[in-house]
Amino acid sequence: MFDSTATNLSSRYAWNNLIGDQDAIRFLETAILPPYVNACRWFAGKARQQAGFRIQVVHEIAFLSDNQTDDKAFLFIVEAAYADGETERYLLPLSFVEAGHPDASSIAPKGILTRADFDQESGLVVDAIYDERFRQALYFNLAHQQTLDQTSGKLTFHRGKGLAVDDINGLITSRVLPVDSSNSALVFGVSDQGEKYFLKLYRKLFQETNPEVDLVSFLTEKSNFSHIPAYAGSVIWEQEGVPDITLGMMQRMVENQQDSWSQTGDYLNDFLYAVPHRLFTIREDVFDRVELLGRRTGQMHLALYDPDSGDPAFAAEPFTDDYREFIIRRFESLLERRYNLLIDNYTKLDPLAQSLAWVFMEAKEMIDEFVDDFRTRPLESLRIRIHGDYHLGQVLATGKDFIIIDFEGEPESSISERKIKHSPLKDVAGMIRSYHYAVSAKLFGSTETAGIEPDHLQRVSERWFKLIRDTYMDAYLETIGSPHPLFKNSNEVNFLLLVYLLEKAVYELGYEISYRPAWVKIPLKGIMDVIREIEKIRIADPTRNSELPLLQMGLLQTKKE
Structure with a gap:
């Protein structure tokens, strides 16, 4: 069971079974999320009197692996409540980077939520955008138009015309853009010749598809208007009986003076x-x-x-x-x-x-x-x-x-x-x-x-x-x-x-x-x-x-x- 006396997050469960440890989830909600989220540029509720954070829904995305391990990231849908006014929902993807992992030392400090121990395995709980494994999983699922069933609906990955056929198979290099804004920006296809794709991960969520995805996909798929970054794909959370929610969109990178x-x-x-x-x-x-x-x-x-x-x-x-x-x-x-x-x-x-x-x-x-x-x-x-x-x-x-x-x-x-x-x-x-x-x-x-x-x-x-x-x-x-x-x-x-x-x-x-x-x-x-x-x-x-x-x-x- 989770050790509430420890400074850092600790659980006898393995990371992949995190959602089964309700004490650990509660500690995340009360002790770790408030200071971390309030330090993030994408959180819009800093000026409001906060009543607390609650992890409303958890999605899972398995990492790509040759040894068939089941390492994964969790996509937390976090509900921010306030003393007055409506609650807000935010997307926070989390992954666990073991202490011995080659990329552990290169994780950006602003992406680290806490040190943690899961089933006696030490490491860092991080915003998953800073984890190369998560970025590769996002790209693979989008390029292959995957549908991932979840406990609450499903995640549907759409591929658009802007993603080149030659880039569908195989791994592709990626990085996080060091820009603080209301969303998070990832780029793919990093090389000496430039970068090919830009993925915007929407942080504040709305109970509808994002109008940007609607417009960019329409212009790319159904018109000859080429003066936009072409639509390369999107990530949608679908639930029966309610409008779809957009989690992210990928576009072609463009020359920019x-x-x-x-x-x-x-x-x-x-x-x-x-x-x-x-x-x-x-x-x-x-x-x-x-x-x-x-x-x-x-x-x-x-x-x-x-x-x-x-x-x-x-x-x-x-x-x-x-x-x-x-x-x-x-x-x-x-x-x-x-x-x-x-x-x-x-x-x-x-x-x-x-x-x-x-x-x-x-x-x-x-x-x-x-x-x-x-x-x-x-x-x-x-x-x-x-x-x-x-x-x-x-x-x-x-x-x-x-x-x-x-x-x-x-x-x-x-x-x-x-x-x-x-x-x-x-x-x-x-x-x-x-x-x-x-x-x-x-x-x-x-x-x-x-x-x-x-x-x-x-x-x-x-x-x-x-x-x-x-x-x-x-x-x-x-x-x-x-x-x-x-x-x-x-x-x-x-x-x-x-x-x-x-x-x-x-x-x-x-x-x-x-x-x-x-x-x-x-x-x-x-x-x-x-x-x-x-x-x-x-x-x-x-x-x-x-x-x-x-x-x-x-x-x-x-x-x-």
């Missing part, structure tokens, strides 16, 4: 250095890159629009009343919280941000009227599955082209919400806002422009942004083609783009007020651009019977130089 946020920052350097000399400089290849990204975005959306796929999860849908009410409820709640934040923090803002904030708050009734218009306006455009969290940081620059990554969706949304179909213009709005951030952050945050009046920097950044925005949009719409079922006409494109731009900028505002007050002017300016366009719509529509006064845009007039 830098993400497009960094590349855009580099391209902005020439522009930045010219501003103090009152010069306006944009290199021609900047427009070429922006135009190419617009085309790739359009091609991605065309691939996701597949009326012949036969998959209801990817079938295009109209703008239903339920969808509109979902968007409106979310936006109105967001809007109310942002107004309150602005009021509470108004005196902390710089003069330019205060002026923008004032007009934003004065525009509340106009925004409410715009929301009502969205609720009732006839719309014939369609909704599809989209990227969902699209910005420059989600696009890798690969020399002369781009690769789009990270299809998990908005981090603060539930998995169900991330699978809701939207107009592709929601992705477009995200990229447009990202370009606005790129130039604004560069100009307002650089020493080269520190002595220049903020109102001048505002005008200069807007000129750059509008040129880039129009280049991106023109390339995107040209790629989509007109007419196209996704977009009824240009009026609907313009209207829906305003809806998503406003939602995105209002969302951004909360983060900046809370964490970067000096940047509040960036989302506020984005909101102001939408408000100006809304007012143009009001003025141009002779049938609109609105008693709202025009906005006092004179508050935003900057001095002429």
